[in-house]
Amino acid sequence: MTTQTNRTLFLDASLVLPTEVRRGALLVEDGRIIEIDASPQSTADQVIQCDGQTLMPGVIDDQVHFREPGLTHKEDLYTASRACAAGGTTAFLEMPNTKPPAVTAEGVRAKDSIAAEKSHVHYGFYIGATPDNVPELNAASNVPGIKIFIGSSTGNLLVDEQAALERIFAETTLPICAHCEDETTVRANAEKLSGTSNLHDHSRIRDEKAAIIATTRAVDLANRHQPRFHVLPASTAAELPSIANQSPYITAEVCPHHLFFNVDDYDRLGSRIQMNPSIKTATDNQKLWEALQSNVIQVVATDHAPHTLEEKAQPYPQSPSGLPAVENSLALFLNQVASGKCTLTQVASWMSDAPARVWGIVGKGRIEVGYDADLVLVNLEEERTIRDEAQHTKSRWSPWNGETLTGWPVATFLRGIEVWSKAAGFSSIRHGEKLLFDHARGGYWATPDGIGIR
Numbered sequence: 001m002t003t004q005t006n007r008t009l010f011l012d013a014s015l016v017l018p019t020e021v022r023r024g025a026l027l028v029e030d031g032r033i034i035e036i037d038a039s040p041q042s043t044a045d046q047v048i049q050c051d052g053q054t055l056m057p058g059v060i061d062d063q064v065h066f067r068e069p070g071l072t073h074k075e076d077l078y079t080a081s082r083a084c085a086a087g088g089t090t091a092f093l094e095m096p097n098t099k100p101p102a103v104t105a106e107g108v109r110a111k112d113s114i115a116a117e118k119s120h121v122h123y124g125f126y127i128g129a130t131p132d133n134v135p136e137l138n139a140a141s142n143v144p145g146i147k148i149f150i151g152s153s154t155g156n157l158l159v160d161e162q163a164a165l166e167r168i169f170a171e172t173t174l175p176i177c178a179h180c181e182d183e184t185t186v187r188a189n190a191e192k193l194s195g196t197s198n199l200h201d202h203s204r205i206r207d208e209k210a211a212i213i214a215t216t217r218a219v220d221l222a223n224r225h226q227p228r229f230h231v232l233p234a235s236t237a238a239e240l241p242s243i244a245n246q247s248p249y250i251t252a253e254v255c256p257h258h259l260f261f262n263v264d265d266y267d268r269l270g271s272r273i274q275m276n277p278s279i280k281t282a283t284d285n286q287k288l289w290e291a292l293q294s295n296v297i298q299v300v301a302t303d304h305a306p307h308t309l310e311e312k313a314q315p316y317p318q319s320p321s322g323l324p325a326v327e328n329s330l331a332l333f334l335n336q337v338a339s340g341k342c343t344l345t346q347v348a349s350w351m352s353d354a355p356a357r358v359w360g361i362v363g364k365g366r367i368e369v370g371y372d373a374d375l376v377l378v379n380l381e382e383e384r385t386i387r388d389e390a391q392h393t394k395s396r397w398s399p400w401n402g403e404t405l406t407g408w409p410v411a412t413f414l415r416g417i418e419v420w421s422k423a424a425g426f427s428s429i430r431h432g433e434k435l436l437f438d439h440a441r442g443g444y445w446a447t448p449d450g451i452g453i454r
C-alpha cells in the first residue's frame, strides 16, 4: 500500500533559523519541515517562490484575550484568529477571563470546541485559578498552564490571599503564569485618588510599587515551590531584579505597549493605551528593552485585549483597560529590525521559539528539521501605515493608528498551507488546530529535546 504525501517547496527564501539567517530552499512534507538546504529541483506538489524574501517561524502569542464566550461584541475567535493570520501569528494561547471564565476543565474544553470550528490559526487555552479550584486545575489536560490574576483586571478573576496562592503553587503540576499587580496597593492608591477622572492617574493607581510587590511575591512562591513560572508581563524596570538570576524555572515576558508607549503618550492617545499593568515611563521602556536584549526577559507577547471604541470613550475610570495588538506585533518588531535595534533571529526567539519552549508546545517555534511548517513570509522593505479601519480585529482600531512601520508579513502558513496572504486574503478553509503541550520537557531553560541548559 502506498501512502500519499504532500510536499511544498519554499524556494529562494532568506530563512530565519535559530542562530542565523541563511538563503535556501525549505522542503515541507505533510506539514513538517524535512529539509532546510533542499535542492531547488526537489520534487514537490507545490512550489512557493519567495524571491529572496524572509521566511520566519510564525509568531506564537502566549497572552491574548479573545473574548469568546460571553464578550463577543468586542472580539471572537473567528475575527481574532484572522487578525492573527494577517499579522503573522500562527498560534495563540488565550486567557481565561471570558464570560463565564474558564476555571474548569470543562470550561476549557468548551473553548477548544469553539476554536475547532472558528480558528484560522492554532490555539490553546489557559485554565484560570480561583481561590478554591485546585482539583479543577489538576483535572485540566493538554492546556498550556494555569493563569492567576494576583491583581484583578478585566473580569472578576482574583487570587490574592496568601494561603490560596500557596495551595496553587504547592498542589498543582502545570506551569503557572500570573498577572502581577498587587491588589492591596492598587486599592489603596485608588482610594487616595478616588473621584479622579484624570487618565494619568491610571499609572499612579497601578503604580510601580504594585508591580514590584506582586512580582516579588509570585517569584518568591515560585522559588519555594518550583513550578514552572512565567511573569506576565513585566511593566517596570523595578521588577527586573526580582526576575533576573532566578531559578531556571522562572521566565518573563514583555508586551509591545510597555516597550513603545509611556505616560507621556496619554495626552496624545488617551484611553487607547490604558492597560493593566499600566504603562510606565520612558526609562521603563528603555530598561525593559535592555532586559529583553540581555535575556532577563525571554518572551514578547501582546496581551491583545480589545474593547470597543465606545467603551474606551467613557471617562476614566469607567473606560476599560486593554488594547488590540495581534495583527501589528510582528511588524512592530520588524520595524525595530529595520532601524537596527535588534536582529531577525532575536525576533524569532522572542516571539516564536521562547514561547514554544516556555509552554512546552510540541513541534512549533523554529525553522528546523522535524518542526511544523508554521511560517510567515515577510517583506522587510514594505512600509505601511497602520489604520483603524483596516484592522481585522472586531474592535477595528489600533493604538498604533497612524504609525508607519517598515517590515510586514506578506503570507502566513500553517503546516505548509497558506492561510492568509496580502495578495489573496484569507483561505476559505480554516486550518487552526489545538496545540499539543508536553510539560515534561522542562520549559525554556531546557533544550528542545528536554535537557537542561542552565
Ligand code: DOR
Pocket (backbone or CB within 6 Å): 065, 097, 153, 154, 179, 274, 275, 276, 277, 303, 305, 306, 321, 322, 323
Ligand atoms: O489591560 C488589560 N486588559 N489587562 C489584562 O490583564 C486584562 C485585559 C482585558 O481582558 O481586558
